Amino acid sequence: MAIHKLRRFVGEIAELVDSGVDEPRLLDQGAHALRELIRVDDWLPDAYAQPSIERYQQFLLYADVRQRFSVVSFVWGPGQQTPVHDHTVWGLVGVLRGAELAAPYARNDDGTLRAAGADVRLQAGDVEAVSPTIGDIHRVRNAYDDRTSVSIHVYGANIGAVRRSTYAQGEQPRPFISGYSNDTIPNLWDLSKEPHLS
Numbered sequence: 001m002a003i004h005k006l007r008r009f010v011g012e013i014a015e016l017v018d019s020g021v022d023e024p025r026l027l028d029q030g031a032h033a034l035r036e037l038i039r040v041d042d043w044l045p046d047a048y049a050q051p052s053i054e055r056y057q058q059f060l061l062y063a064d065v066r067q068r069f070s071v072v073s074f075v076w077g078p079g080q081q082t083p084v085h086d087h088t089v090w091g092l093v094g095v096l097r098g099a100e101l102a103a104p105y106a107r108n109d110d111g112t113l114r115a116a117g118a119d120v121r122l123q124a125g126d127v128e129a130v131s132p133t134i135g136d137i138h139r140v141r142n143a144y145d146d147r148t149s150v151s152i153h154v155y156g157a158n159i160g161a162v163r164r165s166t167y168a169q170g171e172q173p174r175p176f177i178s179g180y181s182n183d184t185i186p187n188l189w190d191l192s193k194e195p196h197l198s
Contacts, residue, residue, distance in 0.1 A: 002043040007188040009037040010062050010071060013154055017068050023090055027129045030154060034094040034127050038152055041096055041124070044073060045186050049097075051077035051148045057181040060160060062188065067158040072180070074140075076100060076149040081141030083166040084113065085176075089156040090131040095122045098142065098149025102128065105137040105167070113137065113167050122151070137167065 012033040016026050037043075048059040057075040064070065076098070084105055093102075099121060106116035116135070121143060122128055130136055142149045153159070160180045165173035 002040075003045070003186060003188060004194060005037055005040075005043040006061060006071070006186065009033055010188065013069055013071070014064065017064070017156075023131060023133060027090060027092065027131065027134075030092050031094075031127045031129060034092050034152065034154060035125065038094040038096045038125060038127075044096060044150070044152075047184075048073045048182065048186065049075055049148075049150050051075050051080075052181070053077060056080040056082065056142075058160065058178055059182045060180040060185055061152075062185065063158045063160075067161070068156070070155050070158045070160070072153045072155070072159060074151045074153060076142035076151075078147060079142055079145045082139055083168070084137060084139045085166045086132075086137045086164050087130055087155065087159070088132060088136070088162055088164055089159070090129070091153060091155040091159070092127060092129055093122065093140075094127040094152045095124050096150045096152050097124060098144055098147060099123045100149050100151055101141050101143045103139045103141075104135055105139070106135070107137070 016029055059073045061073055062071040101119040101121055103119045104116040105113045108114055160178050163175055163177055165175055167173055
């Protein structure tokens with residue numbers, strides 16, 4: 001297992017956040033780093049890639065100690081999907097296995113939602129950005145009805161603790177805090193179990 005790839009990615013995102021670059025540059029450079037992380041599927045521990053028959057899973061892989069960003073694996077069982085929801089922070093989504101479909105939404109002047117274009121299909125290796133400034137509301141689903149898909153997300157906060165909203169047709173937004181599906185996270189820091197990395 002090449003967990004050092006996740007450790008390197010966390011370091012790259014930390015450097016970007018520390019540098020104080022503006023959001024467009026952070027998303028651009030962060031997307032490049034995420035594409036590199038998901039380019040080869042040999043690093044995600046199996047425990048953080050297990051689907052549930054009940055609902056999609058959101059596994060925390062890393063949370064910055066100051067909660068400035070988090071890295072999460074989303075595991076989609078066949079046909080599983082989110083409700084329409086927002087994020088309230090910047091985020092990057094990269095597909096590691098399978099494929100997913102994201103249906104974008106936008107707000108009308110009266111606050112109601114409308115579909116904002118066709119579904120965006122993300123294949124393994126594809127990365128997409130979300131943010132309140134570029135489009136923050138969508139519904140995501142596994143593109144397959146017969147297999148699991150896995151995506152890796154990085155957000156500009158501890159996303160499992162952020163108060164966000166879901167949206168249903170004709171209803172007021174419903175607040176929610178997603179939490180996480182796991183009680184433990186990968187140990188990125190035990191270098192004794194890895195061959196010397198140059």
